[in-house]
Amino acid sequence: xxxxxxxxxxxxxxxxxxxxxxxxxxxxxxxxxxxxxxxxxxxxxxxxxxxxxxxxxxxxxxxxxxxxxxxxxxxxxxxxxxxxxxxxxxxxxxxxxxxxxxxxxxxxxxxxxxxxxxxxxxxxxxxxxxxxxxxxxxxxxxxxxxxxxxxxxxxxxxxxxxxxxxxxxxxxxxxxxxxxxxxxxxxxxxxxxxxxxxxxxxxxxxxxxxxxxxxxxxxxxxxxxxxxxxxxxxxxxxxxxxxxxxxxxxxxxxxxxxxxxxxxxxxxxxxxxxxxxxxxxxxxxxxxxxxxxxxxxxxxxxxxxxxxxxxxxxxxxxxxxxxxxxxxxxxxxxxxxxxxxxxxxxxxxxxxxxxxxxxxxxxxxxxxxxxxxxxxxxxxxxxxxxxxxxxxxxxxxxxxxxxxxxxxxxxxxxxxxxxxxxxxxxxxxxxxxxxxxxxxxxxxxxxxxxxx
Amino acid sequence: xxxxxxxxxxxxxxxxxxxxxxxxxxxxxxxxxxxxxxxxxxxxxxxxxxxxxxxxxxxxxxxxxxxxxxxxxxxxxxxxxxxxxxxxxxxxxxxxxxxxxxxxxxxxxxxxxxxxxxxxxxxxxxxxxxxxxxxxxxxxxxxxxxxxxxxxxxxxxxxxxxxxxxxxxxxxxxxxxxxxxxxxxxxxxxxxxxxxxxxxxxxxxxxxxxxxxxxxxxxxxxxxxxxxxxxxxxxxxxxxxxxxxxxxxxxxxxxxxxxxxxxxxxxxxxxxxxxxxxxx
Numbered sequence: 001x002x003x004x005x006x007x008x009x010x011x012x013x014x015x016x017x018x019x020x021x022x023x024x025x026x027x028x029x030x031x032x033x034x035x036x037x038x039x040x041x042x043x044x045x046x047x048x049x050x051x052x053x054x055x056x057x058x059x060x061x062x063x064x065x066x067x068x069x070x071x072x073x074x075x076x077x078x079x080x081x082x083x084x085x086x087x088x089x090x091x092x093x094x095x096x097x098x099x100x101x102x103x104x105x106x107x108x109x110x111x112x113x114x115x116x117x118x119x120x121x122x123x124x125x126x127x128x129x130x131x132x133x134x135x136x137x138x139x140x141x142x143x144x145x146x147x148x149x150x151x152x153x154x155x156x157x158x159x160x161x162x163x164x165x166x167x168x169x170x171x172x173x174x175x176x177x178x179x180x181x182x183x184x185x186x187x188x189x190x191x192x193x194x195x196x197x198x199x200x201x202x203x204x205x206x207x208x209x210x211x212x213x214x215x216x217x218x219x220x221x222x223x224x225x226x227x228x229x230x231x232x233x234x235x236x237x238x239x240x241x242x243x244x245x246x247x248x249x250x251x252x253x254x255x256x257x258x259x260x261x262x263x264x265x266x267x268x269x270x271x272x273x274x275x276x277x278x279x280x281x282x283x284x285x286x287x288x289x290x291x292x293x294x295x296x297x298x299x300x301x302x303x304x305x306x307x308x309x310x311x312x313x314x315x316x317x318x319x320x321x322x323x324x325x326x327x328x329x330x331x332x333x334x335x336x337x338x339x340x341x342x343x344x345x346x347x348x349x350x351x352x353x354x355x356x357x358x359x360x361x362x363x364x365x366x367x368x369x370x371x372x373x374x375x376x377x378x379x380x381x382x383x384x385x386x387x388x389x390x391x392x393x394x395x396x397x398x399x400x401x402x403x404x405x406x407x408x409x410x411x412x413x414x415x416x417x418x419x420x421x422x423x424x425x426x427x428x429x430x431x432x433x434x435x436x437x438x439x440x441x442x443x444x445x446x447x448x449x450x451x452x
Numbered sequence: 453x454x455x456x457x458x459x460x461x462x463x464x465x466x467x468x469x470x471x472x473x474x475x476x477x478x479x480x481x482x483x484x485x486x487x488x489x490x491x492x493x494x495x496x497x498x499x500x501x502x503x504x505x506x507x508x509x510x511x512x513x514x515x516x517x518x519x520x521x522x523x524x525x526x527x528x529x530x531x532x533x534x535x536x537x538x539x540x541x542x543x544x545x546x547x548x549x550x551x552x553x554x555x556x557x558x559x560x561x562x563x564x565x566x567x568x569x570x571x572x573x574x575x576x577x578x579x580x581x582x583x584x585x586x587x588x589x590x591x592x593x594x595x596x597x598x599x600x601x602x603x604x605x606x607x608x609x610x611x612x613x614x615x616x617x618x619x620x621x622x623x624x625x626x627x628x629x630x631x632x633x634x635x636x637x638x639x640x641x642x643x644x645x646x647x648x649x650x651x652x653x654x655x656x657x658x659x660x661x662x663x664x665x666x667x668x669x670x671x672x673x674x675x676x677x678x679x680x681x682x683x684x685x686x687x688x689x690x691x692x693x694x695x696x697x698x699x700x701x702x703x704x705x706x707x708x709x710x711x712x713x714x715x716x717x718x719x720x721x722x723x724x725x726x727x728x729x730x731x732x
Contacts, residue, residue, distance in 0.1 A: 008563070009598030065501060164538060203607060203634025212577075213570050214604040240638055243668070246720040247626060253716070259600040259626050261564060289675075290729040360720045 009260050016262050019384045020252040023372055039371050039422030041400075042378065046393065047084050049378035050075045053390060054090060066110035069101055069123040074394035076130050080438045081397045081428045095136050098124045106141065106148030116148055117162040122174035129181065129437055129445040137448050146184045149175050157192025168209040169200050173222030180229045181435055181442070183344045183449040190343065194232035197223045201236055204259065205244030215244060217257040217270040224277055225434045229346050238278065238285045242360060245274045249361050254369035254383075264382045265374035266392050268366055268399020269436065275361040276402045276433045282356030347434055348446055352411050359406040367403045367421035370396055398436055401428040464496060467503050472516055478502035513542035533567040537574055548579035556588075563592060564601045573605070593618075603627045607634060616652050624662035629669060640676040649673075650684065657687040664714045667691075671706050675729055703728050 006014070027038050054075050072094055079086060086094075100112040101124060107116030108124035128136045152159045152175060159171040172193055179185035199211045200223055206215025207223035224241070227233040248255050248271050255267035278285065286292075374380045379388035380396035404427055407419040417424050429438045437445070467473050479502055500523055507517045518539045540547050555572040558565050576582050585605065592602040597618055606614075612635055618628035636643040643649050650673070656666035670688070674680065680688075680702065688702065691709050703725075710721040 007596035007598050009596050065497075166537065202604065203638065204604075204630040205638075209566070210570055210573075212573050212607075214566065214601050216566065237638065242720075244630075246717050247668075249716055251716060258564070258566075259630065260598045261600070286727065289727050291727055357723065358719060360723055362716050362719060365716060 012262060013260075016383060017252055020263070020369070020373055023384060024368070027372055036422070039426075041371065041422065041426040041428075042375065043082055043425075045378035046380075046397075047079060047082055049388075050079050050082075050390075050393070051086060051090075054086065054094075066114065066117075067120065067123075068111050069098060069108055069120040069127060070110075071390055072098065073123040073127045073130070074390040076127050077436070077438070078390070078394050078397050080130050080441065081401055081431070083429055091131050091133075091136075094127065094131060095139055098128060099139055102139075102141065103148070104144070106144030106146070106151075115162055117165070118149075118152055118159060118171050118174040118178075119161060121145070121148070122178055125178050125181065126435065126437055130441050132441050132444050134448075137445060140182065142182050142184055142449075145178070145182065149179055149184075149189055153189065154196075156196050157194070158196035159193075166210075167196075169197060169207060169219045169223045169226070170209065172197060173226040176226045176229050177435055180344060180347050181437070181445060181449070185229070185344050190230045193230060194227060194235055197227055198235050201241070205237065205240035205242075206248075206258075207236075207241070214258055217245075217248060217255065217267045217274070220245065221270045221273050224274055228277060228281075228350060228434060229343075231343055231346055233281060234284050234288070238281065238288050241274075242278055242285065245271055245278070246360055249366065252369060252373070253362070253365035254373065255366070262383065263369070265370065265380055265399070266382065266395040268370055268374075269395040269402060272361060272366060272399045272402045272406075273433050273436070275359065276406055279357045279359060279406070280350060280353065280355055280433075347432065347442075350434060351432055351439070354410040355408065361406075363403040363406045363419065364421055367400060370400050370403070371422055371426075397428065398431055400426075401431050402433065404428060405430045466496075467499055473503065476503060476506050479505040513539045515543070518543070533571040537571055540575070541578065545579045548575055548581055551575045551579070552581060559592070563596065563599050566601075569601050569605065597622060598625055598627060600627045603631050607631070611635075612646065612648060616648055619652050620655065622662075623656040623659070623666060624664070626665055629665040633669070633672075640672050640678075644673045644676060644678040650678075650681070654681075654684050654687055657684070657691065660691065663691070664710065667706055667710055667713075671703065671710070671724065674703050674706065 027035055030038070053071070076086070076094065085091075097112075098108065101108045101110070101114070101120065103109060103116040105116070107118070108121045109116050110120045114120075125140065128140060149159070151163070152161075152171065154160055154167045156167060158167040158169075159175040160167050161171045165171075175189065176185065176193065179189055197207070200208045200213075200219070202208050202213075202215040204215040206217070207220040208215055209219045213219075220241070224233065224236065227236055247259075248257070248267070250256060250263055252263045254263040254265060255271040256263050257267050257270070370380075373384055374382070374392070374396045376388045379390075380393045381388045382392055404415050404420050408415055415427065420427055429440065431438055432442045435442060468478070478499065500520070504520055507520060518536065521535050521539065536551075540551055552572065552575055555568045555575070558568040562568070576585060589602045589606040592599055593606075596602075612632065615628045615632040615635065618625065619632070632649065633640075633643060636646070649669070653666045653670050653673075656663050657670070670680075670684070685702065688706060688709070691713075692705055693709070693712060707721045707725045710724075711718045714721065
């Protein structure tokens with residue numbers, strides 16, 4: 001095993017590191033005004049790039065043929081994060097296009113006439129919610145969608161991506177996320193899903209796509225978010241998960257997807273999102289570490305959040321009680337003013353509660369990687385040397401939002417200027433970390449689907 | 453994959469002209485009048501997809517369907533290895549060797565391809581072949597000890613000595629540290645009971661280089677009632693920035709050292725300081 005020459009992993013890592021450090025050095029040496037230009041978010045350029053794409057794509061996008069709802073989501077969500085929206089006609093085209101992707105028996109396919117698939121269903125639903133408005137939201141056939149989700153349910157507790165398709169953690173997340181946000185999540189969909197996801201947490205602490213596979217940022221996000229939504233997050237080994245995810249942020253300042261792999265801008269959301277979710281699970285994590293309930297990470301939270309450290313807030317941090325029956329009807333007398341039934345409130349409650357912990361990852365460092373290494377003239381990329389694309393634009397921007405809002409104490413608080421890298425005008429819209437939908441649109445959908 | 457490249461160079465034969473596909477009617481796509489994100493497809497791509505749609509809708513699982521998925525994958529149409537699994541499942545154990553070879557080929561170019569590893573695991577579990585797998589992992593790790601996918605695959609056949617050796621060779625390599633922890637099924641108490649674990653941590657700390665993972669391990673051990681030897685305490689003292697430790701609490705000192713030498717995770721180490729379980 002004695003090996004004096006560098007391995008492939010080491011060589012590739014050093015190459016990327018060098019490129020990234022060169023960029024940082026260059027910027028650091030600039031005079032202040034020139035320096036600050038580099039940290040600006042090129043908002044107008046990004047919006048222009050996104051809207052153009054929505055209208056027309058060239059032949060090299062054939063690779064995404066089975067994924068056009070994804071393209072819609074990546075683009076529409078990015079525009080929403082940037083605080084903008086598309087014109088009425090284009091909005092209408094999106095709604096009608098997705099309508100053609102909707103299968104008469106429920107769910108959405110990758111394109112018109114294609115078989116329904118959980119991932120494209122997730123993308124379509126998230127797009128329609130982000131577009132918002134009555135026409136968009138009422139175009140979703142929830143009854144048929146529920147039937148589709150149930151058909152995708154597997155005996156292992158997990159979900160299949162499509163008819164005859166693979167069972168994995170991503171399928172679980174997309175199904176549970178969609179059901180949760182549409183207020184159709186119930187015991188039949190939830191049952192044993194927790195068992196399956198728990199079996200995907202690996203020895204490393206992260207979560208894999210399938211039992212036995214390698215811990216991976218994308219799947220870790222999916223597994224963690226799904227467990228929170230079904231009220232079983234306490235079944236995961238959260239201290240181990242936390243330790244794994246913080247070690248995914250490297251000297252380049254961005255996140256990698258797996259141990260000993262290269263940094264990639266998209267993990268700004270997958271891994272950054274995991275860290276953001278964990279921050280809101282302070283009580284559950286503390287309990288798993290054998291700590292008393294009252295220990296506080298940050299003395300500043302003690303004075304303003306004293307009342308919310310009492311039991312009334314347990315529900316807003318996801319279940320800390322293993323015996324929690326996930327589908328209880330609303331109980332009279334409980335301080336619960338939300339109009340939805342039991343488990344379908346988890347998503348809402350999750351973001352309304354106070355955040356008990358300071359960020360466990362390095363938010364400013366990640367913002368630096370995003371703005372200096374991932375950002376292009378228009379659009380965002382994986383890393384220097386790679387080309388921009390819509391997927392990365394979506395997830396890098398989502399990650400940037402996560403960073404900017406990572407140090408607020410409670411929902412609705414605006415971030416402090418010192419927590420936003422670059423000019424304060426870089427501030428994006430906040431997202432719901434479990435669904436990755438901009439918060440305003442989430443609230444609108446929450447109200448809309450609670451009524452029906 | 454390489455066969456496809458050759459075929460492209462010599463000119464792709466349209467599927468409609470291939471006799472083995474004569475019985476199949478291709479199914480075109482219907483986009484509607486006002487599509488968004490419309491894609492200007494090439495003819496090759498359109499045709500492959502039209503035939504793929506046909507076999508998919510007919511639920512056909514055959515050798516030619518497998519061949520078609522290979523072509524589709526090379527055209528990057530978004531079809532994944534999972535579809536290949538679907539076909540292989542139908543064809544049974546006699547394709548096990550072929551599928552293992554197929555993934556091996558992928559790994560020769562891309563040793564960490566996630567879906568290929570999942571596919572390989574599925575083949576081994578569904579169609580057999582685990583006996584030779586550890587030898588294959590050895591091969592990959594000989595080539596690149598940092599290949600975390602290979603470490604993950606090797607978990608089936610645990611070997612503490614192997615992990616320790618890898619750690620001593622490259623203490624900055626995160627993989628064998630997590631693997632070692634994994635061998636003990638994350639039961640930190642029994643991890644601490646194995647003298648080799650404390651010993652490897654001590655060796656790395658005394659070397660005073662690349663000791664972040666060693667300290668991370670020591671921190672976990674200490675938080676689970678591990679009793680450190682005097683040697684270990686001394687090694688930690690030697691790494692402390694403050695020569696006369698004002699804070700006698702070893703755990704706090706380990707966190708402080710980590711905040712200095714592993715600054716990207718400063719927030720996390722700060723949080724660990726405040727989340728120390730009661731020590732009896």
